[in-house]
Amino acid sequence: MAAARSETWRRVVLDAEQALAVSPVGNLAAAATDEHTAAGLLNEHLALGTPVLVPVGFRWWLDYRSSSPSARAAFALAQLVVLDTGFTRIKQCERCRRPFIDRTAARTAKRCADHNRKPAVPRRWL
Numbered sequence: 687m688a689a690a691r692s693e694t695w696r697r698v699v700l701d702a703e704q705a706l707a708v709s710p711v712g713n714l715a716a717a718a719t720d721e722h723t724a725a726g727l728l729n730e731h732l733a734l735g736t737p738v739l740v741p742v743g744f745r746w747w748l749d750y751r752s753s754s755p756s757a758r759a760a761f762a763l764a765q766l767v768v769l770d771t772g773f774t775r776i777k778q779c780e781r782c783r784r785p786f787i788d789r790t791a792a793r794t795a796k797r798c799a800d801h802n803r804k805p806a807v808p809r810r811w812l
């Protein structure tokens with residue numbers, strides 16, 4: 687059971703990260719000043735498609751069908767919002783403003799993967 691939830695969670699996070707890469711809707715959601723504004727933005731795009739329950743083995747998966755890339759991106763982000771604790775993982779990098787999904791357990795990341803590394807410490811030659 688835990689493995690199934692883990693697979694679902696991994697898929698939701700990967701879909702959300704891909705959504706941020708392909709659609710400006712994620713950028714806008716990450717930059718929103720509050721959760722209600724971000725939800726309103728996602729809702730506008732979600733209205734462009736249809737949610738569909740699909741059987742997957744002995745379980746059900748909520749799929750979403752739309753020809754709009756921004757609608758599919760909004761659905762991926764909405765799943766993350768619903769399955770996690772709101773919008774706390776959808777963030778904007780404090781250095782480059784690019785949206786990213788915070789994968790840390792405490793949701794404390796402030797920078798995207800490209801800017802999350804500590805600065806290199808110059809080596810001293812012995």
Ligand SMILES: [Zn+2]
Pocket residue numbers: 779780781782783784797798799800801
């Ligand atoms: Zn960055």
